[in-house]
Amino acid sequence: MERVDSLIHARWVIPVEPEGAVLENFGVAIEAGRIxxxxxxxxxxxxxxxxxxxxxxxxxxxxxxxNSHTHAAMTLLRxxxxxxxxxxxxxxxxxxxxxxxxxxEFVRAGSTLxxxxxxxxxxxxxxxxxxxxEQTAQAAKDAGMRAVIGMIVINVPSAYASGPQExxxxxxxxxxxxxxxxxxxxxxxxxxxxxxxxxxxxxxxxYSDELQLxxxxxxxxxxxxxxxxxxxxxxxxLQRLDEMGLVSPHLLAxxxxxxxxxxxxxxxxxxxxxxxxxxxxxxxASGFCPSAALDEAGVNVALGTDSAASNNDLDMIGEMRxxxxxxxxxxxxxxxxxxxxxxxxxxxxxxxxxxxxxxxxSIEPGKQADLAAINLNEIELSPIYNPLSHLxxxxxxQHVSDVWVAGxxxxxxxxxxxxxxxxxxxxxxxxxxxxxxxxxxxx
Amino acid sequence: MERVDSLIHARWVIPVEPEGAVLENFGVAIEAGRIxxxxxxxxxxxxxxxxxxxxxxxxxxxxxxxNSHTHAAMTLLRxxxxxxxxxxxxxxxxxxxxxxxxxxEFVRAGSTLxxxxxxxxxxxxxxxxxxxxEQTAQAAKDAGMRAVIGMIVINVPSAYASGPQExxxxxxxxxxxxxxxxxxxxxxxxxxxxxxxxxxxxxxxxYSDELQLxxxxxxxxxxxxxxxxxxxxxxxxLQRLDEMGLVSPHLLAxxxxxxxxxxxxxxxxxxxxxxxxxxxxxxxASGFCPSAALDEAGVNVALGTDSAASNNDLDMIGEMRxxxxxxxxxxxxxxxxxxxxxxxxxxxxxxxxxxxxxxxxSIEPGKQADLAAINLNEIELSPIYNPLSHLxxxxxxQHVSDVWVAGxxxxxxxxxxxxxxxxxxxxxxxxxxxxxxxxxxxx
Numbered sequence: 001m002e003r004v005d006s007l008i009h010a011r012w013v014i015p016v017e018p019e020g021a022v023l024e025n026f027g028v029a030i031e032a033g034r035i036x037x038x039x040x041x042x043x044x045x046x047x048x049x050x051x052x053x054x055x056x057x058x059x060x061x062x063x064x065x066x067n068s069h070t071h072a073a074m075t076l077l078r079x080x081x082x083x084x085x086x087x088x089x090x091x092x093x094x095x096x097x098x099x100x101x102x103x104x105e106f107v108r109a110g111s112t113l114x115x116x117x118x119x120x121x122x123x124x125x126x127x128x129x130x131x132x133x134e135q136t137a138q139a140a141k142d143a144g145m146r147a148v149i150g151m152i153v154i155n156v157p158s159a160y161a162s163g164p165q166e167x168x169x170x171x172x173x174x175x176x177x178x179x180x181x182x183x184x185x186x187x188x189x190x191x192x193x194x195x196x197x198x199x200x201x202x203x204x205x206x207y208s209d210e211l212q213l214x215x216x217x218x219x220x221x222x223x224x225x226x227x228x229x230x231x232x233x234x235x236x237x238l239q240r241l242d243e244m245g246l247v248s249p250h251l252l253a254x255x256x257x258x259x260x261x262x263x264x265x266x267x268x269x270x271x272x273x274x275x276x277x278x279x280x281x282x283x284x285a286s287g288f289c290p291s292a293a294l295d296e297a298g299v300n301v302a303l304g305t306d307s308a309a310s311n312n313d314l315d316m317i318g319e320m321r322x323x324x325x326x327x328x329x330x331x332x333x334x335x336x337x338x339x340x341x342x343x344x345x346x347x348x349x350x351x352x353x354x355x356x357x358x359x360x361x362s363i364e365p366g367k368q369a370d371l372a373a374i375n376l377n378e379i380e381l382s383p384i385y386n387p388l389s390h391l392x393x394x395x396x397x398q399h400v401s402d403v404w405v406a407g408x409x410x411x412x413x414x415x416x417x418x419x420x421x422x423x424x425x426x427x428x429x430x431x432x433x434x435x436x437x438x439x440x441x442x443x
Numbered sequence: 444m445e446r447v448d449s450l451i452h453a454r455w456v457i458p459v460e461p462e463g464a465v466l467e468n469f470g471v472a473i474e475a476g477r478i479x480x481x482x483x484x485x486x487x488x489x490x491x492x493x494x495x496x497x498x499x500x501x502x503x504x505x506x507x508x509x510n511s512h513t514h515a516a517m518t519l520l521r522x523x524x525x526x527x528x529x530x531x532x533x534x535x536x537x538x539x540x541x542x543x544x545x546x547x548e549f550v551r552a553g554s555t556l557x558x559x560x561x562x563x564x565x566x567x568x569x570x571x572x573x574x575x576x577e578q579t580a581q582a583a584k585d586a587g588m589r590a591v592i593g594m595i596v597i598n599v600p601s602a603y604a605s606g607p608q609e610x611x612x613x614x615x616x617x618x619x620x621x622x623x624x625x626x627x628x629x630x631x632x633x634x635x636x637x638x639x640x641x642x643x644x645x646x647x648x649x650y651s652d653e654l655q656l657x658x659x660x661x662x663x664x665x666x667x668x669x670x671x672x673x674x675x676x677x678x679x680x681l682q683r684l685d686e687m688g689l690v691s692p693h694l695l696a697x698x699x700x701x702x703x704x705x706x707x708x709x710x711x712x713x714x715x716x717x718x719x720x721x722x723x724x725x726x727x728a729s730g731f732c733p734s735a736a737l738d739e740a741g742v743n744v745a746l747g748t749d750s751a752a753s754n755n756d757l758d759m760i761g762e763m764r765x766x767x768x769x770x771x772x773x774x775x776x777x778x779x780x781x782x783x784x785x786x787x788x789x790x791x792x793x794x795x796x797x798x799x800x801x802x803x804x805s806i807e808p809g810k811q812a813d814l815a816a817i818n819l820n821e822i823e824l825s826p827i828y829n830p831l832s833h834l835x836x837x838x839x840x841q842h843v844s845d846v847w848v849a850g851x852x853x854x855x856x857x858x859x860x861x862x863x864x865x866x867x868x869x870x871x872x873x874x875x876x877x878x879x880x881x882x883x884x885x886x
Contacts, residue, residue: 076826282772329725
């Protein structure tokens with residue numbers, strides 16, 4: 001008998017790899033934060049002993065969810081201004097609030113709030129793009145959560161940096177500090193083709209080649225972005241990026257609601273990734289990402305919530321459901337984007353896009369023990385024909401009972417163990433009281 | 444000081460009428476199941492005393508949600524067969540399961556399960572179309588829930604009736620038995636223009652005129668329905684219904700994903716109602732209901748979940764969110780279907796469509812005390828700029844803490860008081876074990 005740090009047994013284990021597998025009465029053995037075995041519970045019990053044994057006999061155990069596109073700190077702006085036309089929302093509410101309030105404290109408080117929300121809902125890793133990335137990284141480390149943190153570059157000055165050169169400089173300093181951190185992975189995050197000048201995009205590509213790091217960028221979010229690019233450059237944004245050498249396996253194209261057939265083929269051929277954010281696209285009326293067509297063409301499609309200011313939550317279980325439902329309607333095919341595929345988008349595909357699939361994204365021996373357990377013993381989840389399709393079509397994030405990152409139990413029976421919920425809510429209300437007073441004055 | 448049965452104070456009361464109002468630190472006085480006063484809590488306390496006083500100081504109090512289209516008993520088929528093309532799903536799974544299993548016991552067990560789920564999620568009234576309507580009515584009465592129950596008519600024989608004549612006959616018997624029930628309201632429910640022959644649709648119209656009762660029917664659900672009607676009758680279904688005199692203020696047209704501009708105008712002019720079921724339409728890839736265009740044209744649009752077999756839940760908070768998000772994207776306008784309008788669709792518009800807006804649908808003195816309280820003190824709901832938009836864009840049904848129907852507290856701090864949850868889950872699993880065994884044999 002081998003001694004391990006912990007054993008988790010579950011009624012169902014859904015490992016994601018192989019896709020669609022549902023293993024009944026299985027469990028995992030965890031040692032030093034890593035999964036060392038996945039086997040039927042009876043076998044596991046005959047091989048290992050542990051002082052930490054969990055029996056989740058009404059639960060499905062899945063890989064922790066990966067939110068592949070967020071702006072975590074903006075959670076402080078959740079619901080600040082809803083039901084407005086996109087440009088009114090941005091120019092009269094979101095941008096002025098950011099100009100006025102964004103700083104180290106805002107980013108730390110907003111990121112902590114976001115991290116608490118995400119962990120509680122089964123998310124174990126997020127990919128963030130925002131100012132003061134070190135604050136978000138520190139908030140994640142404090143909570144024991146995994147995060148991929150963007151080195152943001154944008155033409156517009158902010159409290160964080162005066163322009164593209166300083167953004168890049170600060171980003172590279174951030175990279176040097178965190179590049180060997182077990183939980184934090186820095187990547188490049190130029191904002192969008194229309195907000196970062198070509199010389200800086202090219203610079204980002206050079207650094208990305210050198211450091212072999214992904215590039216996380218908003219691409220083809222709205223029809224206006226396309227027409228603006230056609231007016232200014234005589235070509236569509238994706239073509240400009242391609243000419244700069246940016247359409248490659250390093251690219252995470254966020255949103256991609258405006259795609260022609262040849263562009264889908266080009267993304268597939270280049271091995272680029274798309275991060276689909278269906279709820280944000282719907283709420284801002286940005287358009288419909290052809291998620292099933294991308295998936296069929298062989299493009300790796302991951303999922304993200306975008307910020308809580310345009311969603312208004314960081315709920316990846318809800319996002320899976322919206323992606324599966326909307327994907328069928330957009331493809332006019334009720335068999336498109338099945339549950340097993342959308343769960344893969346929210347886990348392993350995200351890990352692949354972010355270049356961390358050696359570490360996370362599926363329940364496989366050798367990977368980090370980033371896991372979520374969902375309690376299916378509820379009236380609204382009865383009866384259970386198929387636990388995998390239930391996860392997507394019937395479950396809410398409140399059914400998540402436990403979450404582990406690198407083997408640490410960060411949510412236990414619904415309670416956050418590393419984020420002080422009361423304090424996070426109090427901090428959020430403090431910021432709201434300041435921001436709301438100013439917002440009502442300016443409008 | 445007047446003595447009343449109960450007083451409920453809330454941090455926010457959202458009465459729905461007038462639309463968009465959010466009343467802070469208000470409360471309601473309830474006597475004999477009816478709202479007798481709505482006023483600031485301080486005033487209420489100076490006017491009334493009661494042995495039953497609730498102080499919901501972190502909650503929003505709203506009218507109970509109205510699910511305007513369900514097949515409650517089909518909750519036993521939740522997740523039986525997902526991610527399949529529509530006709531495979533129907534002809535190889537749903538219809539065979541119904542043919543084999545539907546009877547009084549199936550309908551009673553399935554309806555009880557659905558009622559438990561709906562009450563737990565803040566739904567106080569549902570509009571049902573299914574076989575053995577008396578079983579559904581009795582399940583609702585047992586739970587103390589309000590229900591509008593369809594007198595179903597369909598060409599296809601079932602265990603319930605041999606054909607249209609017997610369906611109608613049994614329906615009218617049902618009507619006679621329940622027409623004066625305080626919680627149950629019978630209405631007509633011919634299945635669809637393509638499944639009920641013209642002579643019976645005309646008969647339903649005659650009875651509806653005589654009894655002044657609504658007619659609840661699937662109309663223009665899919666593109667196939669339109670092309671089938673054009674092939675068979677040389678005209679679109681809505682035109683056929685109009686020629687039979689069925690397009691009137693009595694009509695609830697369910698789904699309506701296929702509408703031409705002139706049809707939207709005709710529905711508005713006739714005072715007919717549309718019940719929008721966005722999640723079912725997405726999941727079955729049926730098409731996109733032009734909800735914002737209908738609303739702008741003056742058509743009364745209500746909301747429904749459809750059955751749990753094509754959704755896969757009976758979650759009206761989720762349905763509001765999907766309707767608001769999808770409505771914006773379909774209208775290509777981020778200001779379309781705002782939160783206040785979608786909450787109205789899920790409450791007062793439903794009551795109007797069902798002809799029960801004298802009784803329910805808003806928090807107004809004189810109406811029945813059908814209410815739901817939502818606890819907004821959660822990390823995933825922080826901060827709170829606007830509790831009304833939070834209800835739609837951030838809340839999950841698990842945030843519902845309390846539900847009252849006719850003044851009775853049917854959910855108290857998250858617990859069902861009249862539905863035995865453990866028994867409902869057990870019954871659902873019993874049916875699943877039977878149905879799944881047969882389904883796997885037949886496929």
